[in-house]
Amino acid sequence: MQHLPIRARALLAAALFCATVGPTRAQDKRPSHAVPARAPSVINTQGMAGANAQQGLLGHEAEIDALLQKLTLEEKVHMIHANSAFAAGGVPRLGIPEIMTSDGPHGVRPEQGRDWKGVKDANDAGTYLPTNNTLAATWNPALGYAYGAVLGSEANARGKDIILGPGINIVRAPLNGRNFEYLSEDPFLVAQMVVGYIKGVQDQGVSACVKHFAANNQETHRNDVDVSMSERALREIYLPGFKAAVQQGGAFSLMGSYNKFRGQYATENAYLMNTILKGEWGFKGLVMSDWASVHDTQEALRNGTDLEMGTDLALMYKSVDQSAATASTAAPAPVRSYYDRFFLADPALEALKKDPALVPLVDDKVRRILRVMYATHLMGSTKRQSGAYNTPQHQATALQVAEEGIVLLKNDGNLLPLKKSVKTVAVIGANAERANALGGGSAQLKAKYEITPLQGLKNALGPGVAVTYAPGYTIARGQKADPALIAQAVAAAKAADEVVFVGGSIHGYDYTKWSDNAYDAEGTDKPDLKMPFGQDELVQAVLAANPRTVVVLLGGGPIDVSAWVGQAKAVVEAWYPGMEGGNAIAHVLFGDVNPSGKLPFTFPAKLEDAPVYKLGEYPSSPGEPLKEVYKDDIYVGYRYYDTYKVAPQYPFGFGLSYTTFKYGALAVTPGPQSATVKLTVTNSGKVAGAEVVQLYVHDNQTAVKRPEKELKAFEKVFLKPGETKTVTLALPADSFKYYDEGQKQWVLAPGTFNLLVGSSSRDIRQTGTVKL
Numbered sequence: 034m035q036h037l038p039i040r041a042r043a044l045l046a047a048a049l050f051c052a053t054v055g056p057t058r059a060q061d062k063r064p065s066h067a068v069p070a071r072a073p074s075v076i077n078t079q080g081m082a083g084a085n086a087q088q089g090l091l092g093h094e095a096e097i098d099a100l101l102q103k104l105t106l107e108e109k110v111h112m113i114h115a116n117s118a119f120a121a122g123g124v125p126r127l128g129i130p131e132i133m134t135s136d137g138p139h140g141v142r143p144e145q146g147r148d149w150k151g152v153k154d155a156n157d158a159g160t161y162l163p164t165n166n167t168l169a170a171t172w173n174p175a176l177g178y179a180y181g182a183v184l185g186s187e188a189n190a191r192g193k194d195i196i197l198g199p200g201i202n203i204v205r206a207p208l209n210g211r212n213f214e215y216l217s218e219d220p221f222l223v224a225q226m227v228v229g230y231i232k233g234v235q236d237q238g239v240s241a242c243v244k245h246f247a248a249n250n251q252e253t254h255r256n257d258v259d260v261s262m263s264e265r266a267l268r269e270i271y272l273p274g275f276k277a278a279v280q281q282g283g284a285f286s287l288m289g290s291y292n293k294f295r296g297q298y299a300t301e302n303a304y305l306m307n308t309i310l311k312g313e314w315g316f317k318g319l320v321m322s323d324w325a326s327v328h329d330t331q332e333a334l335r336n337g338t339d340l341e342m343g344t345d346l347a348l349m350y351k352s353v354d355q356s357a358a359t360a361s362t363a364a365p366a367p368v369r370s371y372y373d374r375f376f377l378a379d380p381a382l383e384a385l386k387k388d389p390a391l392v393p394l395v396d397d398k399v400r401r402i403l404r405v406m407y408a409t410h411l412m413g414s415t416k417r418q419s420g421a422y423n424t425p426q427h428q429a430t431a432l433q434v435a436e437e438g439i440v441l442l443k444n445d446g447n448l449l450p451l452k453k454s455v456k457t458v459a460v461i462g463a464n465a466e467r468a469n470a471l472g473g474g475s476a477q478l479k480a481k482y483e484i485t486p487l488q489g490l491k492n493a494l495g496p497g498v499a500v501t502y503a504p505g506y507t508i509a510r511g512q513k514a515d516p517a518l519i520a521q522a523v524a525a526a527k528a529a530d531e532v533v534f535v536g537g538s539i540h541g542y543d544y545t546k547w548s549d550n551a552y553d554a555e556g557t558d559k560p561d562l563k564m565p566f567g568q569d570e571l572v573q574a575v576l577a578a579n580p581r582t583v584v585v586l587l588g589g590g591p592i593d594v595s596a597w598v599g600q601a602k603a604v605v606e607a608w609y610p611g612m613e614g615g616n617a618i619a620h621v622l623f624g625d626v627n628p629s630g631k632l633p634f635t636f637p638a639k640l641e642d643a644p645v646y647k648l649g650e651y652p653s654s655p656g657e658p659l660k661e662v663y664k665d666d667i668y669v670g671y672r673y674y675d676t677y678k679v680a681p682q683y684p685f686g687f688g689l690s691y692t693t694f695k696y697g698a699l700a701v702t703p704g705p706q707s708a709t710v711k712l713t714v715t716n717s718g719k720v721a722g723a724e725v726v727q728l729y730v731h732d733n734q735t736a737v738k739r740p741e742k743e744l745k746a747f748e749k750v751f752l753k754p755g756e757t758k759t760v761t762l763a764l765p766a767d768s769f770k771y772y773d774e775g776q777k778q779w780v781l782a783p784g785t786f787n788l789l790v791g792s793s794s795r796d797i798r799q800t801g802t803v804k805l
Contacts, residue, residue: 086283089235090317093407097400103127104399106392110382112399114341114375117147121340122402130411132402134242134321134342138198138214139164139611140470140478141187159187160427161470161480163611164540165199166589167438169216169633170608170688172725173749174229176434181233181241183427188239189420194409195240195286195321197475199230201274202290204590204634205250205669206645206652208559210552213540213589213609214476217633218670218685220270221744224277231282238410238417243278245290245323247271247305253558253652254659259293262663268772268779269667276314285318285405289338291326297336300326306337318408319401330380334391338377339398345371423481428613435610435617437723440630441689443604449583450624450691451531455498459529460487461522461575462536463504463566464587469609472540474555480612486535486585489615493623501525505575506566508539514567519574526579533622534575536568538588540609553589553609558652562593562640569596576600585618591636594682606632627691629723629749631793635670636683644673671794672740686727686744686793692718692754696726696798701788706766706781708803710788713759716752723751727791728762730769733802734784739771742789764788769805781805 104112104124112122116131123131136142139162144155160183162168168180181199188196200214201223216223227243234241248260248271262271278284287310289300299305300322310316325343327333333341373379385391403412410417421427441449451458465487470480484492491500505522507515526532538552538559552559563569576582576597583603586592587610598604605628607618620626637643645651649665668676671685697713716722726749729742746762766781773780785804791797 086280087315087317089283090285090404090408093404093413096407096413097403100127100129100403101396101399106385106395107382109395109399110378110385112402113339113381113395114372114377115343116370116372118145118344119342120147121342128412129403129406132194132406132411133192134195134197135188135191135193136197136475137478138200138476139168139184140480141184141191141193141196142475142477143479144191156422157191158479158481159191159423160431161478161483161612162431163435163438163614164213164476164589164609165216166204166213166633167608167610168230168434169222169226169438170440170606170630171434171437171749172222172631172633172747173437174225176430176437177226177229178233179430180434181230181235182237183233183430185234185237185239185241186420187422187427188234189237189417190422191420193239194411195242195405196234197242197244197288199227199241200244201227201278202245202247202249203271203274203669205649205663205665206558207562207591207637207640207643208651209250209590210252210554210556210558211474211589213473213553216274218635219633219744220273222633222747223274224281225747227274227278228282231278231284235283235285235408237420239420240285240318240405240409241282242286242288242321243275243282243284244288245299246275246287246310246320247290247299248294248663249290249292249299251558251652251661252556255291255556257293257659258652259296259660260663261295261660263666264774264777265772266663266666270669272309275310279310279314279316285408287316287318287320289320289322289326291323298326298328298332301329301332301336301338303336311337317401317404319398319405327376330376330384333376334381334384334394339401341375341377343375431611432613432617435607435614436620436626438608438630439610439617439621439628440606440632440687441603441621441628441691442606442683442687443598443601444689445602448581448603449605449622451583451622453494453498453623455494455530457499457501457529457531458490458494459525459532459579460490460500460502461505461525461532461534461571462568463506463508464537464539465502465533465535466504467508467539469540469587470612472554476555483612484615486533486607486615486618489617489619490533490622492616493619493625501529505534505571506536506568508566512566514570519571522571523574523578526575526582529579530581532575532579532582533585534572534582535585535587536564536572537586537592538565540587540589562591562637564592573597573600583622585622591634591682593639594636595638598682606630624691624720627720627722628688629690629725631686631688631725632683633685635674635681635685637674638680638682642674642679642681644668644670647677647679648673667740672743675741675794681795684793684795686725686791687795688725688793690718690722690724692716692720692722694718694722694724694752694792696790699788699790699799699801701801701803703803703805706769706805708764708768708788708805710746710762710764710790710801711759712790712799713757714750714752715757716754719754721751721753723749724792725749726760726762727793728764729789729791729794729797730764731787731789732769732771732782732784733787734782735771736782737771737773742794744794762790764803
């Protein structure tokens with residue numbers, strides 16, 4: 034490919050990823066949609082210096098210097114705030130275009146138009162990828178690249194310069210309504226998946242925008258909660274994903290979050306933005322606000338906010354001139370536009386005229402914006418090649434991610450895979466025919482099509498099998514079990530050979546009633562971990578009527594299954610699996626695809642077992658100002674369950690297969706401050722499959738209290754029946770370090786470390802030791 038132009042090489046590379054990174058097919062005779070499986074290698078998030086990863090932003094400093102000399106002060110200020118719902122900047126006099134942004138993390142959002150007025154006949158029905166937690170459940174960094182390449186290509190085709198994703202906040206609170214947008218409870222898994230995603234996007238000539246920096250772990254009170262935590266928790270849990278995004282992924286842009294952090298709003302937080310992000314990590318790109326997350330002109334000017342984004346809708350609720358608002362009920366005095374009233378608009382210009390010493394701060398902001406413009410080929414001699422929109426290759430990637438992300442949680446008596454020779458199948462549950470693309474807030478999408486689970490099952494079985502459907506429940510806020518609908522579902526279950534119950538949570542809400550029906554959505558957290566709308570009662574009745582019932586769960590996070598899981602023989606977690614989700618579910622249930630997904634976060638046996646409740650506080654402590662102290666500290670997810678001996682319903686990293694895997698003995702090769710682990714893995718079953726080999730580290734001689742174990746390496750290995758492969762897992766020095774708050778640095782204390790290799794955090798197959 035070296036003879037091709039750089040953009041062509043990038044596009045071809047993305048196409049190759051889409052075509053070659055595929056799910057594991059359980060049978061030798063593959064269906065027509067199958068693509069070859071490929072064993073990816075884990076991305077090294079430790080070995081690249083931040084300056085190198087950010088180098089792509091520094092290639093046009095001379096041109097930027099010249100532009101800064103020509104820009105007037107008014108034009109500079111115009112560059113650092115929005116001028117429409119998703120646009121900013123633009124100085125036609127100097128050939129500087131607007132920079133265009135778009136949500137979201139798993140697809141390009143429908144066109145909103147100038148100032149949210151909409152665009153008639155917009156071609157904005159595109160690829161609806163599975164949500165980010167589905168991507169994380171693949172444990173396949175190469176799929177992260179393919180996923181990002183789809184987003185970058187489609188954003189490019191739609192004329193977008195920045196795609197507002199990925200979202201990588203730690204899954205701390207199980208009820209967080211936005212967990213579906215995030216990746217994992219584990220910072221190492223987050224780091225591994227985010228690097229590929231960013232590179233996939235940016236290889237298409239579009240900037241990724243990593244969000245939400247930082248400590249945005251709940252939607253309840255997200256605009257006013259003041260989060261505090263230990264420095265160790267910040268460094269070990271909440272920042273590693275962002276650091277990898279900057280220093281290994283080379284992210285061009287990053288978004289500040291709504292919440293306060295240690296008393297100062299995160300978007301204009303001196304410690305987060307200046308000291309850590311731009312100082313320690315050497316970030317050279319732009320920091321944009323979340324929409325209306327800026328609160329003070331001086332704070333934003335001085336503390337790292339480069340671009341203030343928002344909409345006129347936000348200004349209906351928050352005026353820059355607070356004193357005028359409190360002094361009079363009259364309408365504000367006329368101004369040039371809503372956007373000129375932003376904190377980094379007219380108020381900033383006034384501040385700069387009063388204090389010229391602030392001008393270099395604005396110059397730095399404009400420089401960073403221009404760097405992203407050059408890096409995305411909005412400016413300069415290299416033009417961005419056209420992207421592609423909703424192509425068969427993009428749809429194939431959506432299918433692959435869904436298939437590899439589906440997790441088999443239970444399969445007693447090998448009920449799965451079902452046989453296609455079945456005569457009658459009853460599909461039960463309103464989720465079976467509900468589309469989810471338009472839900473979720475800023476993650477809403479307009480999908481070109483969406484294969485529901487019901488349609489996917491019909492596609493797989495064909496006209497020769499009788500498929501009946503009973504909703505069993507009604508999707509409506511506060512809806513309880515309906516005896517008539519349950520009776521109808523029970524009758525259908527009794528009359529069928531096999532039953533597929535599709536339930537769980539739902540994605541989104543009715544925009545006319547912001548919180549109605551919201552269970553996985555921006556702006557609101559879930560009320561509990563139960564399946565809503567009376568589903569627990571329904572599924573128990575269906576299981577009693579026909580024990581050959583497979584329960585398929587949709588959702589953005591853990592679901593409490595305790596009421597009925599003892600009755601169920603087979604349980605499948607399908608997340609929100611995107612536009613090809615129904616086909617992916619059917620492929621797994623009928624054995625065309627061997628499930629290989631692993632949980633990216635722990636399922637607690639009950640909500641009260643979650644560490645955010647046991648050790649921390651959630652959603653916040655009462656009083657003014659609203660505060661939340663992360664008393665759970667570094668004990669997030671499996672770090673808590675394993676250290677404090679609390680049994681989860683399903684552990685981190687867990688996922689079953691239709692085959693079995695045998696782990697060979699470990700061979701550990703120590704280095705001065707590192708180690709390499711080798712072992713063989715054999716597919717000891719009868720069908721092709723993929724296993725995620727997970728390596729955890731336990732410190733035997735720690736000077737401070739540390740978790741029982743921590744994930745430090747993994748690899749997804751694809752194996753045919755009887756095949757054996759050698760897996761090599763590298764543990765650099767960072768794998769053994771902890772953050773010392775006294776020294777304010779990462780420390781590797783000499784001692785002996787246990788190396789634990791297994792199929793989940795609770796299924797350790799082989800152990801070894803290394804002395805450093």
